[in-house]
């Protein structure tokens with residue numbers, strides 16, 4: 001199966017840090033967010049990863065390429081562990097790139113992948129969402145096999161946060177699996193049909209690629225994937241599944257800081273020391 005990783009957004013929530021560097025390259029405990037995404041794709045059985053990039057995103061391509069000078073330096077200085085890490089990156093996956101000339105929204109970014117996915121179902125993995133345990137893509141694939149339909153990963157969020165996400169309405173057909181009846185992109189809190197937020201991982205049928213070119217700009221004057229999925233519902237069923245392990249949205253400064261803290265607390269290298277520093281800071 002192939003995966004489309006949209007990574008063409010301008011990162012306006014991170015300015016000025018993202019003025020000249022892609023937000024997908026921001027580190028979470030020393031590793032760029034997009035490397036976590038590619039590693040998750042590979043662990044989930046994805047053969048080809050298509051990254052949708054744009055102007056100012058060259059660092060992403062360079063990251064998944066060889067760094068010959070750096071490798072020479074690490075080899076000469078005998079830093080074998082770092083050398084191994086760096087050499088491993090270009091071998092992680094077959095990574096392809098397509099450029100979205102003008103950022104026109106997530107739906108338009110996904111459409112840029114149509115010549116790559118052709119008539120096959122495909123994953124969409126948002127480039128700023130990290131799912132640390134590798135069970136999300138296999139779960140989407142399992143539900144897709146069972147119902148023969150598109151499947152969205154969703155997560156219950158506190159009601160006050162629903163307006164940050166695409167939200168579904170539906171009825172539960174088995175524990176943790178919903179048959180979707182409606183979708184709304186970033187609804188006002190009092191208009192959200194549920195608190196089940198679309199969380200950055202999708203397995204979509206190719207029909208959505210036929211629909212996307214006809215979708216008008218929606219919320220934020222962007223072509224929204226959620227609006228295309230709402231249209232897809234008129235032709236095909238869509239299911240949603242909650243993830244056993246929560247994902248991390250690194251798409252705004254606060255959630256990126258929280259993700260770093262969560263990952264650092266879990267890490268062998270920094271966990272104990274960070275816990276101590278935080279206790280002091282909070283004390």
Ligand code: G1P
Nearest residue numbers: 106165166198199200226249251
């Ligand atoms: C996008 C999608 C939204 C989804 C969210 C998940 O929004 O449009 O439906 O819930 O990602 O992170 P964005 O965060 O790009 O504004």
